[in-house]
Amino acid sequence: MKRASFVYLLFLLVSLCSTAVSFAAPELLVERGTFNFGTVAQGRKVQHTFAIKNNGDAPLQIKKLDASCGCTAAKPSVSVVPPGKSAEIEVTFDSASFSGKVSKTVTLTSNAGKTPSYTFTLEGTVLDQLQVTPRQVSLGAVTSTTPVQARINVTNNSNVAIKLLNVTVTSSSLQIKPTIRKAELKPGETGTIEISVLAKPEAKILSGYLHVTTSHPQKKEITVPVYGSISK
Numbered sequence: 462m463k464r465a466s467f468v469y470l471l472f473l474l475v476s477l478c479s480t481a482v483s484f485a486a487p488e489l490l491v492e493r494g495t496f497n498f499g500t501v502a503q504g505r506k507v508q509h510t511f512a513i514k515n516n517g518d519a520p521l522q523i524k525k526l527d528a529s530c531g532c533t534a535a536k537p538s539v540s541v542v543p544p545g546k547s548a549e550i551e552v553t554f555d556s557a558s559f560s561g562k563v564s565k566t567v568t569l570t571s572n573a574g575k576t577p578s579y580t581f582t583l584e585g586t587v588l589d590q591l592q593v594t595p596r597q598v599s600l601g602a603v604t605s606t607t608p609v610q611a612r613i614n615v616t617n618n619s620n621v622a623i624k625l626l627n628v629t630v631t632s633s634s635l636q637i638k639p640t641i642r643k644a645e646l647k648p649g650e651t652g653t654i655e656i657s658v659l660a661k662p663e664a665k666i667l668s669g670y671l672h673v674t675t676s677h678p679q680k681k682e683i684t685v686p687v688y689g690s691i692s693k
Contacts, residue, residue, distance in 0.1 A: 485517075485518045485519045486517050486518070486519050486573075486574035487515050487517035487518075487519045487520060487521035487522070487542075487544070487571070487572055487573050487574065488515065488516040488517035488521075488573055488574065488575060488576075489513060489514075489515070489516075489521060489569075489571055489573035489575075489576050489577075489579060490513065490514040490515070490516045491511065491512075491513050491579055491581075492511075492512045492513075492514070493511070493512075494511065494579065494580070494581050494582065495581070495582040495584065496509045496511070496552075496581075496582070496583055496584070497584050497585055498554075498583060498584070498585035499585050499586070500585065500586045500587075500588060501556055501585065501586075501587055501588070502556075502587075502588050502590060502618045502619060502620070503556055503557065503559065503560055503587050503588060503589050503590045503618070504556060504557045504590060504619075504679060505556055506553055506554065506555050506556070507553070507554045507556065507583065507585070508551065508552070508553045508554075509551075509552050509583060510549045510550065510551050510552075511549065511550040511552065511581050512547060512548075512549055513542070513547065513548050513549070513550060513569075514542075514545075514546070514547045514548075515542040515543065515544055515545065515546055515547075515548075516545075517544055517573070517574070518544050519544060520541050520542065520543055520544065521541065521542040521543075521544075521571055521572065521573060522540065522541055522571055522572040523537045523539075523540050523541070523542070523548075523569060523570075523571050524570045524571055524572065525569075525570045526550065526567055526568070526569055526570075527567065527568045527570070528565070528566070528567050529565050529566040529567070530565065532554060532555045532556075532557075532558060532559070532565065533552065533553065533554050533555075533565045533566075533567060533583070534552070534553045535550055535551065535552045535553075535567040535581075536550075536551050537549070537550050537551075538550075538551070550567070550569065550581065552567050552581060552583060554583050556587045559587045560587050560588070560589045561586065561587065562584075562585075562586050563584065563585065563586070563587055564582060564583070564584040565582070565583045565584070566580050566581065566582050566583075567580070567581045567583075568580045568581075569581065588618045589618060589680075590617075590618055590619040590677060590679060590680050591615055591616070591617060591618070591619070591623070591675060591677055591680050591683060592615070592616040592618055593613060593614070593615055593683055593685060594613070594614045594616070595613070596685070597685060597686040597687070597688070598611050598613065598656070598671075598685060598686070598687040598688070599688060599689070600658055600667070600687065600688065600689030600690075601689060601690065602689065602690050602691070602692040602693075603635070603658060603659070603660040603667055603689040603690070603691065603692060604659070604660060604692040605659055605660045605661065605662045606659070607659075608638075608657040608658060608659050609657070609658045609659075609689065610655065610656070610657055610658075611655070611656050611658065611687075612653055612654070612655050612656075613653070613654045613655075613656070613671070613685055614651050614652070614653055614654075615646070615651065615652045615653075615654065615673065615683065616646075616649075616650070616651040616652075617646040617647065617648055617649065617650055617651070617652075618648075618649075619648060619677060620648050621648065621677075621678075622645065622646065622647045622648065623645075623646050623675055623676050623677045624644050624645050624646070624675065624676040625641050625643075625644045625646070625652050625654070625673060625674075625675055626644070626674040626675060626676060627673075627674040628641060628654060628671055628672065628673050628674070629671075629672045629674070630669060630670070630671060630672070631669055631670045631672065632668065632669025632670065632687070633661075633664075633669075634660065634661050634664035634665070634666060634667050634668060634669065635658055635659070635660060635661065635664070635667055635668070635669045635687065635689070636658065636659040636660075636661060637656050637657070637658050637669060637671065637687065638656065638657045638658075639654055639655070639656050639671060640654065640655045640656070640657075641653075641654050642654065642655055654671070654673065656671070656687070658687070658689070660689070660691060660692075664691065665691070667688055667689040667690060667691060668686070668687065668688040668689075669686075669687045669688070670684055670685065670686055670687065671684070671685040671687060672684055673685065
């Protein structure tokens with residue numbers, strides 16, 4: 462009888478151990494998976510560190526990190542996170558080629574049982590080093606006798622003073638006369654370019670471009686489309 466009880470207890474212990482081993486698994490916990498970096502000037506690199514934790518009872522293996530584009534890089538502080546321990550995912554976004562609202566993601570793949578894949582998000586707004594308003598000029602109806610007036614604002618969002626050096630025109634259908642009203646712009650200042658536009662008499666489609674030459678080392682020229690409709 463005692464032998465039977467011992468065998469039963471041994472069997473129960475082995476079963477419990479087997480069950481515990483079979484259920485041991487890493488569990489990925491992310492404190493905050495989205496970071497809004499607000500508004501930054503074009504060209505700035507945004508860095509943020511996401512915190513993760515292994516809430517499971519087996520080592521968490523970070524298998525890979527996939528960024529949504531080449532402008533974003535990510536690296537983990539460790540490749541294996543022990544049970545109950547934390548780690549960091551450092552993400553860097555290069556805003557040099559972007560403007561306006563942006564959203565970039567990094568997807569982590571791990572051996573976590575419930576959530577083997579998790580996507581982190583960086584989002585915010587990138588301001589052009591030289592911000593043009595409007596980005597394109599709609600003149601409305603244009604005649605060949607009465608000039609249409611329009612204005613373009615250029616804001617210096619960089620950290621250096623710049624100059625608006627010159628404005629040239631490309632158009633086979635519009636006669637555009639540009640005038641720079643404020644050429645020297647300190648950081649944060651806005652300059653104005655005024656244009657006076659006539660349609661060429663033989664024109665059927667009214668369009669053209671303004672090419673603004675600047676002293677900014679990374680943005681030496683700004684191109685602004687200009688278009689209108691023929692006045693009936």
